[in-house]
Amino acid sequence: MKKRLIGAIIAAAISGASQAAEYVIDTKGAHAFINFKTSHLGVSWLTGRFNTFDGRFFYDGKSYENAKIEVNIDTSSIDSNHAERDKHLRSDDFLNVAKHPTAKFVSSKIVEKGDGKLEVQGVFTLYGTTKDIVIDAQKIGEGKDPWGGYRAGFSGTTEIRLADFGMKEVLGPTTVMLDLHVEGIRK
Amino acid sequence: MKNTTHTYGWVAIALHWVSAVVVIGLFACGWWMVDLNYYSDWYKTAPFLHKSTGVLLFGLILFRLMWKVTNVSPSKIGNALEKRVASIAHAILYLLLLLICITGYLISTADGRGIEVFSWFTLPSFGAWFDKQADIAGLVHQYAAYALMGLVLLHVIAALKHHFINKDNTLKRMLSNRS
Numbered sequence: 001m002k003k004r005l006i007g008a009i010i011a012a013a014i015s016g017a018s019q020a021a022e023y024v025i026d027t028k029g030a031h032a033f034i035n036f037k038t039s040h041l042g043v044s045w046l047t048g049r050f051n052t053f054d055g056r057f058f059y060d061g062k063s064y065e066n067a068k069i070e071v072n073i074d075t076s077s078i079d080s081n082h083a084e085r086d087k088h089l090r091s092d093d094f095l096n097v098a099k100h101p102t103a104k105f106v107s108s109k110i111v112e113k114g115d116g117k118l119e120v121q122g123v124f125t126l127y128g129t130t131k132d133i134v135i136d137a138q139k140i141g142e143g144k145d146p147w148g149g150y151r152a153g154f155s156g157t158t159e160i161r162l163a164d165f166g167m168k169e170v171l172g173p174t175t176v177m178l179d180l181h182v183e184g185i186r187k
Numbered sequence: 188m189k190n191t192t193h194t195y196g197w198v199a200i201a202l203h204w205v206s207a208v209v210v211i212g213l214f215a216c217g218w219w220m221v222d223l224n225y226y227s228d229w230y231k232t233a234p235f236l237h238k239s240t241g242v243l244l245f246g247l248i249l250f251r252l253m254w255k256v257t258n259v260s261p262s263k264i265g266n267a268l269e270k271r272v273a274s275i276a277h278a279i280l281y282l283l284l285l286l287i288c289i290t291g292y293l294i295s296t297a298d299g300r301g302i303e304v305f306s307w308f309t310l311p312s313f314g315a316w317f318d319k320q321a322d323i324a325g326l327v328h329q330y331a332a333y334a335l336m337g338l339v340l341l342h343v344i345a346a347l348k349h350h351f352i353n354k355d356n357t358l359k360r361m362l363s364n365r366s
Contacts, residue, residue: 076319083297083321090322171225 020058020066023152023184027054031153031183034073038176048080048089055105057184059152061142064110064118069154071182073103075126093170094162100128105135120156129165133158135180145185153183190258194364199258202251203361209244210284211339213237214332238295239305245288252281264355273345276338283335290331293324 055071107122137156296312349357
């Protein structure tokens, strides 16, 4: 109920402010990905992803003044292609998904940095802790799809430190790179 | 070698004591290894030994059950109620052992990987049977192990009670097959 109310307020604020079209992130057709990578022993990268999430963005096709994005992640859907490791990542050594089942990003401001580069400022809630983060993003493309819809896609990366969100860092100081690839279908 | 109506044969005796040592060892190993630091020397070795031993224990339990049903069992000692309780407790011991073995298998094989047994052979995976398999099987594995240890304690107390208070044969016949 509370979530819906917040959603309605955000939607009202945005629709009141602009004519930016709403795009639903195409998780149904799996044309969106939230990947992560972190160092393994300093010798290599361990990569994985979150399989379950949803989100939407608002974009008018021209400027980013009224653009906005929000993404909700089901933390228990973490998948690093190893059941025992994923079990550990879901445990209270890491994400503690029983206590913190969702993570969420909501942008507050999107700044064009020239050269097609975007700086997506916003708040990220992970492990029950909300912090300001910046995602370095870019538009990949937009246009009509072959099935009567209209799509736009963006990708972005950001780096977070587990301790900044109150996580334990059982492996020692740990930063994680998050890679987002989102394709939205215009409503 | 075989049981009689009064004694256990040495096969049953050996199966019992090997199981006892292995089960308690596996519990201790499991208890200790889940809190190991990632950079510990044992971080990979301890689970490897735990799983390898567990797989072999499962084979031993199956053989033990087969041996049990194809052999006579020495008659139980005690009054009717004690015999009834003992039968139920023994059945639960076996069920918990099987449950712990199966859930252990389900944790490690949830992603299609098999279980390497002492670099000797790999027990194949049958994939995921249900959603959140590793997590659910992990919880059942953990609590079934605690329950088993509780029951083992009861089992030991009962054996000692028979030996020291009732002064009967219950413990002695599990130590030697001379009648």
